Amino acid sequence: PKELDFVLEGKNAEKAEADIKKSGLSCCIPKIIWKNTSSRVLTMEFEEGFKSTDIESIKASGLKKSE
Helix, strand or coil, X not given: CHHHCHHHHHHHHHHHHHHHHXXXXXXXXXXXXXXXXXXXXXXXXXXXXXXXXXXXXXXHHCCCCXX
């Protein structure tokens, strides 16, 4: 099934990144590491972050909950 093809998921992630950039939103999408990606394995860069429900980290980062 297409839902389990990680090459397709990687392409979708790259499309989402392009769409987000066009929209002007500030969002980090990890880069796909294509040499280590196959239909059964998706390999992406590690990005440091926090959950969107982690209110203390949101406050500490200077973000507003409405963003």
